[in-house]
Amino acid sequence: QSALTQPRSVSGSPGQSITISCTGTISDVDTFNYVSWYQQLPGKAPKLMIYDVTKRPSGVPDRFSGSKSGNTASLTISGLQAEDEADYYCCSYTGSPFVFGTGTKVTVL
């Protein structure tokens, strides 16, 4: 059960849009529509941002959106803000049952 692959880092200027990819396999992302995304600020617990590929929990800004194509899920942050600077992790149901991504550091320039 290998970790899902994410880019190590992604950066953007305030107001721009960025996309974080999360690549899995036929055993996880490709087969199941149960991908979730988490934001982790330094020294804090992760926070659920997206679940079931596209759904947003109440209280999460609509600047955050999720999608999936084949074995790759994506998190898009539109209108990037300084407070979005954090680590982001994807997670997929696999039947084993869960695997997380390697994590992506988002830097706001």
Added chain:
Amino acid sequence: QVQLQESGPGLVKPSETLSLTCTVSGGSITNFYWNWIRQSPGKGLEWIAYIFYTGSTNYNPSLKSRVTISLDTSRNQFSLKLSSVTAADTAVYFCARRGGRRSGGFDIWGQGTMVSVSS
């Protein structure tokens, strides 16, 4: 609102058993999946195990031989035991709630507790 709080020793000796408890406050333990997730220093997240309020469990295959998760509904607590620990088990351990076995996400997390394995 529902809150989770981990508790347990911050230091465990190699080969011994790590024991942690998560206390659920502000809500019922019923109808949810209760999880343990860890994060090694500077590394990513690793799901360890879950227990459903009925007592049904599931474990990460890579840790299954060493892990036991249990539930005490009378105290609104669930616990983790990890045996034969090594330095590789040094991590921040989080407890987290999940609404569905497959769907949903880990929507509520404890603050995490650091556990170091050292003699």
